[in-house]
Amino acid sequence: MTEGLVQIAAEVETFLASLPPGAGRVTLRPLTRHDEDEFTSLTKASAELHHPWMSLPATAGEFQAYLAHFDPANTRRLLVCLRDSGDIAGMVNINSIIRGRFQNGSLGYAAFAPSAGHGYMSEGLALVLRYSFEQLRLHRLEAQIQPDNHASIKLVKRLGFRHEGYSPEMLFIDGGWRDHERWAILNPDPWPAHPSLPNP
Known part of the structure; x- marks a missing residue:
């Protein structure tokens, strides 16, 4: 692993160690090059589930470019x-992390078809929120969701996100510029008192 991935793996491990032992049905770990075969197979199996909301790497070349x-x-x-098997149930990206006075990250996430519909992504995304707020000490997380993606909107509502607005032609997805709703959630325990200072 690269130095950056080693640091992130340690960061995630520290966060998980702070949780009660065996808590929940899912756990988190960073995506690495060793996940190529399982990840691309799951992407292919989930093509119908993901279309037209997002496109994930489905070939070795796409996966390597993604990394x-x-x-x-x-x-x-x-x-x-x-937690029991180690099988991948879904993925969550925290993108565009901006520190300073913003302390914000943008979420992208997807369940994979073989285990979809069992609430694993709800648990997983809730863990990511805790990791983002407690370990990364972000102040705010946002998610941009296409209006017809009802399952994704239900998920963020369930986790406490609030609707902030509507942006026409916000992101280029599936061959065209797509409208998105903007949803966000704030850290319930805001930190730092002086956000322009470096994050520890």
Whole structure:
């Protein structure tokens, strides 16, 4: 693993160690190059579930390009895994992490078809919120969701996100510029008192 991935793995491990032993049905770990076969197989199996909301790497070349664009300074690529088996149930990216006076991250997430519909992503995303707020000490997380993606909107509502607005043609997805609703959630225990100072 690169130095950045090693740091993120340690960060996630520290967070998980703070949780009660065996809590929940899922756990988190960073995405690495060793996940290529399982990840691309799951992407192919989930094509109908993901279309037209998002596109994930489905070939070795796409996966390698996906990893190559990863910047550990402002991104976390996390896998939601079943605690009992270790199988990947979904993925959550914390993108565009901005520190200073913003302390904000933008979420992208997806369940994988073989384990979808069992509430694993709800548990996994809730863990990511805790990790973002308690370990990364972010102040705010946002999610941009296409208006017809009702399952995703229900998920963020269930976790306490609030609707902030509507942005026409916000993101280029599936061959066109797509409208998105903007949803966000704030850290219930805001930190730091002086957000312009460096995060520890």
